[in-house]
Amino acid sequence: MSDEKPERRNSQGAVRNITDLARLAGVSPGTVSRALAGKSLVNTKTRERIENLAREHGFRPNQMASGLRRQKTGVIGVVIPLGHDTRQQISDSFFMTLLGHLADELTREGYDLMLRRVVPDEDADWLDRFIGSGMIDGVIVIGQSDQFERIEDVADGYRPMVVWGNHQQGQHHCVVGTDNRLGGRLATERLVAAGARRIAFLGDTGPMEFAARFAGAQDIAARMGLPPILALPTHLSPDRASEEIAAHLSQHARAIDGIFAATDTLAALCLTELRDQGIAVPDDVRLVGFDDLPIARQTVPPLTTVRQDIAAGARGLVDILLRRLAGESTESMVLPPELVVRATA
Amino acid sequence: MSDEKPERRNSQGAVRNITDLARLAGVSPGTVSRALAGKSLVNTKTRERIENLAREHGFRPNQMASGLRRQKTGVIGVVIPLGHDTRQQISDSFFMTLLGHLADELTREGYDLMLRRVVPDEDADWLDRFIGSGMIDGVIVIGQSDQFERIEDVADGYRPMVVWGNHQQGQHHCVVGTDNRLGGRLATERLVAAGARRIAFLGDTGPMEFAARFAGAQDIAARMGLPPILALPTHLSPDRASEEIAAHLSQHARAIDGIFAATDTLAALCLTELRDQGIAVPDDVRLVGFDDLPIARQTVPPLTTVRQDIAAGARGLVDILLRRLAGESTESMVLPPELVVRATA
DNA sequence: AGGAATCTTGCAAACGTTTGCATGATGCGC
DNA sequence: GCGCATCATGCAAACGTTTGCAAGATTCCT
Numbered sequence: 001m002s003d004e005k006p007e008r009r010n011s012q013g014a015v016r017n018i019t020d021l022a023r024l025a026g027v028s029p030g031t032v033s034r035a036l037a038g039k040s041l042v043n044t045k046t047r048e049r050i051e052n053l054a055r056e057h058g059f060r061p062n063q064m065a066s067g068l069r070r071q072k073t074g075v076i077g078v079v080i081p082l083g084h085d086t087r088q089q090i091s092d093s094f095f096m097t098l099l100g101h102l103a104d105e106l107t108r109e110g111y112d113l114m115l116r117r118v119v120p121d122e123d124a125d126w127l128d129r130f131i132g133s134g135m136i137d138g139v140i141v142i143g144q145s146d147q148f149e150r151i152e153d154v155a156d157g158y159r160p161m162v163v164w165g166n167h168q169q170g171q172h173h174c175v176v177g178t179d180n181r182l183g184g185r186l187a188t189e190r191l192v193a194a195g196a197r198r199i200a201f202l203g204d205t206g207p208m209e210f211a212a213r214f215a216g217a218q219d220i221a222a223r224m225g226l227p228p229i230l231a232l233p234t235h236l237s238p239d240r241a242s243e244e245i246a247a248h249l250s251q252h253a254r255a256i257d258g259i260f261a262a263t264d265t266l267a268a269l270c271l272t273e274l275r276d277q278g279i280a281v282p283d284d285v286r287l288v289g290f291d292d293l294p295i296a297r298q299t300v301p302p303l304t305t306v307r308q309d310i311a312a313g314a315r316g317l318v319d320i321l322l323r324r325l326a327g328e329s330t331e332s333m334v335l336p337p338e339l340v341v342r343a344t345a
Numbered sequence: 346m347s348d349e350k351p352e353r354r355n356s357q358g359a360v361r362n363i364t365d366l367a368r369l370a371g372v373s374p375g376t377v378s379r380a381l382a383g384k385s386l387v388n389t390k391t392r393e394r395i396e397n398l399a400r401e402h403g404f405r406p407n408q409m410a411s412g413l414r415r416q417k418t419g420v421i422g423v424v425i426p427l428g429h430d431t432r433q434q435i436s437d438s439f440f441m442t443l444l445g446h447l448a449d450e451l452t453r454e455g456y457d458l459m460l461r462r463v464v465p466d467e468d469a470d471w472l473d474r475f476i477g478s479g480m481i482d483g484v485i486v487i488g489q490s491d492q493f494e495r496i497e498d499v500a501d502g503y504r505p506m507v508v509w510g511n512h513q514q515g516q517h518h519c520v521v522g523t524d525n526r527l528g529g530r531l532a533t534e535r536l537v538a539a540g541a542r543r544i545a546f547l548g549d550t551g552p553m554e555f556a557a558r559f560a561g562a563q564d565i566a567a568r569m570g571l572p573p574i575l576a577l578p579t580h581l582s583p584d585r586a587s588e589e590i591a592a593h594l595s596q597h598a599r600a601i602d603g604i605f606a607a608t609d610t611l612a613a614l615c616l617t618e619l620r621d622q623g624i625a626v627p628d629d630v631r632l633v634g635f636d637d638l639p640i641a642r643q644t645v646p647p648l649t650t651v652r653q654d655i656a657a658g659a660r661g662l663v664d665i666l667l668r669r670l671a672g673e674s675t676e677s678m679v680l681p682p683e684l685v686v687r688a689t690a
Numbered sequence: 691a692g693g694a695a696t697c698t699t700g701c702a703a704a705c706g707t708t709t710g711c712a713t714g715a716t717g718c719g720c
Numbered sequence: 721g722c723g724c725a726t727c728a729t730g731c732a733a734a735c736g737t738t739t740g741c742a743a744g745a746t747t748c749c750t
Contacts, residue, residue: 028731029708030729033707043727058473058477059477061479061706062478062706063707064413064418064480064706065413065708066708069735070708073409075480113460113461115457117448133407272642298616298617299643300620361736362736363738373699374737375737376698376699378739379698379699388697391698391699406736407736407737409736411736413706414705
C-alpha cells in the first residue's frame, strides 16, 4: 500500500493545484507558491515539508497559470517561413541542424521551444499572429525566405525577435547569419583557382541568402574579367531538383567548366547527375557547394564547399535574443564563412 | 494619419485585452469573447463591428489566459529523449524528417508543437515533468531510446501519449513504428540472396529499435543455417562512428561478406570506409542500410536499404493522439517496412 | 394585443498562480 | 521585561479569458 507509485496514489484525492497542496501542508497557497519557487522568504522546515509533499503527490505548478500571472511564459517561438518553395524546406539538413542546436541552447537557458512552420502565401499574418498569441516571450525566425518586408514591418514594434538570414545595409531587424556574399566570393575564387572560367550558379536566386551568394560569385567574375555567371534555377525538393539539374546539364554542360551550388544538398544531387552524364569532376567541371553538411564529406569525390558555423549561429541567435529580452539593444551578427577544400574543386 | 500601421497606432491607447476592446465596442467582455471565438450566439452586426475593431488594433486574445480557463492549450509536446548517445541524435536525418512531418500534421489539425530534448540520465523525471507542466494537451515521444520502463510507468496514468518506436508484446503504451524485426529479416534475406554468408550487424544493439533489427537478422541466419551475426557496435555521431567503423573493418573485413547497417547514415559512412580500405561493394562485401533517407540514393553505388514510411508514421502518430485526446482507446500501429534494392546488395 | 419562443447581451464566477502589503511571531540588545 | 528589527506567513487582488445563468429585447403566432 505505502509503496504505490505517487502518480497512482491520488486517484481520488488528487492534488490538482497549489491550494490542495496548501491544505495538505496546513499553510496558505501563497506560502506553497513561494516554497516551490525557491524564494528565500520561507522557513526551511516549512519549505521541506512542502517540497516533500509535492514530490510525493507528483505535483507541479501549472505553467499556464504561472505564465499568465507573471506575464512571461518561458517559451521561445521558432518559426520557419516556407516561402517560394512550399515544401520540404524543413527537412533540409541545414535548417534541421540549426533547429537542433537552438533546442540545445534554449534548453540550457531554461526556455522551451515552440516550433511553427508557416506558409506566408496562405497566411499573410503569420508573424503577428505568432507574436500576439501571448504564448511566447520572444521569437526566432529561421530564414527570411521572401518575407523580408513583413519581418521588417514588425521589427520596430516588437523587440524580442532575432532572425537567421542575410544582413542588409540599414535593415531594422536584428539578424544573425553567415556573410553569404563573401561565401560566394570564396567559392568562386576557388573555382577559378581550380581552372574554371565559365561558371554557373546552381539554385534559386530568389531567397536573400542565395541572392547574396550569387552576387558574390558575380563579384569575382567581374573582378577577373570572366564571362557573366550563368544562373541555373532549381527548386529545393530533391525529386524536382534532380530533374531540373539533369535538364540544365544536358543543355549547358559543354558551355561551362565550373558550378557553384547554392547548397551542399544541391551539389550532391548535381554530382550524381554529372556522373550519370559522364562528366568528370573536377576535370571537366569543377564544383563547389555551400554549408558543409555532413554529406559533403561523403560524396565521391568529397565535396569542396563553404562552411557555415551552425553551432555558433545558434548560440548567437539565442544569446542575442536573451539580451534583447533583457532590454539591451543589440547589433546584428555576421559570421565568417570558411572555404573547405576537398576534391571537387 | 489614418493609414498608419495598426501596430503603431496604439502606442499609448493600446488595447491589451478583451476588456479594452469591449469598452471600445461598447459591449461587455463576454460578448467580445464570443464574437472572436466565432460563437453563433452573437448578433451579426455586433460581431462584425468587433472583428473590425480587433483587426484594426491588431488585437488577438491571449492564448495563455484562454488555455487556463478552458483547461486546454492547443499545444502538443514532442519530446526526444537522448539516451545512450547523448549527442547528435537530433540531427539524425530520420528524426528530423519525422519532426518535420509532425509539424505539418499538427499544424493542419490546429495544434502547435512544443519541442523538448531531454537527457534522461541527467533528469529522471523528464516525462512527468513535461506532462505535468500544464502546457501541453498531449505528448508524442520520439524514440523509446532506453526509456521503455519510464514510458511504460506513465502510460496507464496518462492517456494522451503516443510513442514512436518498436512494438513489444503486451506493452501498455501506445506506439507507432515500423516492424523493425521484419525489416531486419528483409535486409538480411537480401544480403543472403546477393551471396553473403558471413554477415555483420553494424550499429549499437542497445536501443530497442536496433535490437529488433538485429534480432531479425539473427532470425534469418538461424533459419538459413548461417554462422551467427557478428555485432559491430558504433556510436551514432558521425565522427566517432567513422573511426569505429574503420577499426571494425580492419579487424573483421576479411571474415565477413555482408553488412547490415542499423541506419542509412551508418551505411553511408561504412561505404566510405570500405572504399578507403579498397574493399569492393557489392563484390567483396554486400551492404544494406535502413530508413531509405535521401542520402541512400546518392551514395556510390546507390544504397540498397529498407524503407520506413516516415510520412505515414507521422500521420499515424498524430491521428492516434487526437483519437486518444477525444477519449477513444486505440491500438498500436505497426508499419510494414519495404526493401528497396539498389546497387550495394 | 397578449403570450410564448427566440435572440442577444451582461454579470460574475471560475481557471491556478504570484506577489505587495499587512500582520503575527520570534529573537535581540539593553 | 521592553522596544525594535527580522522572519515567516496569510490575505486578497491581480493576470486575461470563457461560460452558465439570467435578464432584456425582439420576433412570431394566434
